[in-house]
Amino acid sequence: MKILALDSSGMVASVAVVQDGDLLAEYTINHKKTHSQTLLPMLDAAVQMIQLKLDTIDAIAVAAGPGSFTGLRIGSATAKGLGLALDKPLIGVPTTQALAYNLYGAAGVICPIMDARRNQVYTGIYTFTDGRMQIVEDQIAADIRQVIERLNELGQPVTFCGDGVCVYQEQIKAQMQIPVYFAPAHLNQQRAGAVAALAMEYLKEGRTQTAAEHKPDYLRVSQAERERQERLKREAGLL
């Protein structure tokens, strides 16, 4: 089984090809958010280096959110276009699951945190038991204080990763009552290799989508919708 994977959910742009248990290619850039210009040339470079025939892949995986709304759509539209053109299924991998999968086998709990602005992080809580990733808390947009509270409650050592670490590291160190670790450089950011490896598990379980039905999971409504809902609530309260 061969999976081509994309992740453009954050600052990182990353593409990878995994065949069964082997990572054939991975190309990751953590430079500027110019994914529209870089993602497909990066994929092309990887494909050429490993002389990949695109029609031999079994599925296209993409980090499906949360993340930058525009970044997610660049990844999703690229995956959808490839899926349509190659007639291949898509696998939408939750971004924080893929981030946690970077730390496969780690003891304690894994807590990816992505800076979501508005004093929030996109996060989830994961553990590895019996060689499988378990979801303790599914991904969500939450206040970092709530996340810290929940982790203290769980009482197990925590390894953090994700771009939220540099924003909240000091607060985490100050408020966590249990040992915390921060993943090193090669494991703390989005990597399409992890998206592909996790997608392989999804594929075995038949958790695929058609290219047409795939859409990003933003974990948030748009600002206009949020403001409209708030206004309707206020008006309902006044009546």
Place this chain on the structure above:
Amino acid sequence: MSSEKRKILAIETSCDETAAAVVENGRHVLSNIISSQIELHRLYGGVVPEIASRNHIERINQVIEQALKEAKVTLDDIDAVGVTYGPGLVGALLVGVAEAKAISYARNLPLVGVHHIEGHVSANYIEHPELEPPFLCLIVSGGHTNLVIVEDYGVFRILGTTRDDAAGEAFDKVARAIGLRYPGGPEIDKLSREGNPQAISFPRARVEGAPYDFSFSGVKSAVLNYINQQNMQGKDIPKADLAASFQQSVIAVLVEHTIKAAEEFQIHHVAIAGGVAANRGLRNAMQAACEEKNLRLYYPSPIYCTDNAAMIGAAAYYEYQKGVRHGWNLNAVPNLRLGEHV
């Protein structure tokens, strides 16, 4: 080469229509699918960029698949992929651009990025096989107002542009002020048929030293002031008369500039394009003025005036024939200028 038939798959997502089409040799439309989001944006009184982008990604594959199906072709029959890469809403454009790049990459097809306004101009080629450059074209839509000489396919000499609001934007704002629903252009056009265009005198703005430029913020402000005054005096607003008078003042300037340019540059073929080109008042006034001056007027059917991908396929064909090819690094360019190639 000339006898060969080139089929282009075209994609357009620059604003609030998700569209795909298959066009043969730039003139023959095999399919033209438009998934409109107007109802979604009506809740907000205008296009919400993030909502537009989200809906594009949810609809784009279905729209493309439908376009291929209706054209009775598969990607094996397609010679190139054309896509709007600007101007427009950046998040919305990016969906179409990323999708088009991925399809052309996976199928090893040439990629042709198209300027949205060049698409609108090219909509005229679809139903007028005899129309060829050079001709004069007035492009009027919710986001654009340009008067150009189309010197050759994809080659434009810009005579005038708007200094502030686009014509369609002024329509939308005035419509909102008198309680008409979004988008306001067609609503004003409809209502103005019941009103007297001479009832209220609104200014017909000219830009000093730039005979072909437009300015619509003045007339828009005059309308809003009129509404305020009526309200303060406790008087009803004669909506149909207001719509007719406002529309008349905008149309008069559009027609006057166009005819003046046709005479100065000795161009006998005149076209109009863009969403406002579907406005009946504009079509009738332009037709009458052109007949008086012995000019031939071209305009697309309403379905090709609104944002659509068939017009992008028409424009892409002529760019393709000129050898234009974009790379896998093609980006969305929200402020792309007409005639500019990035």
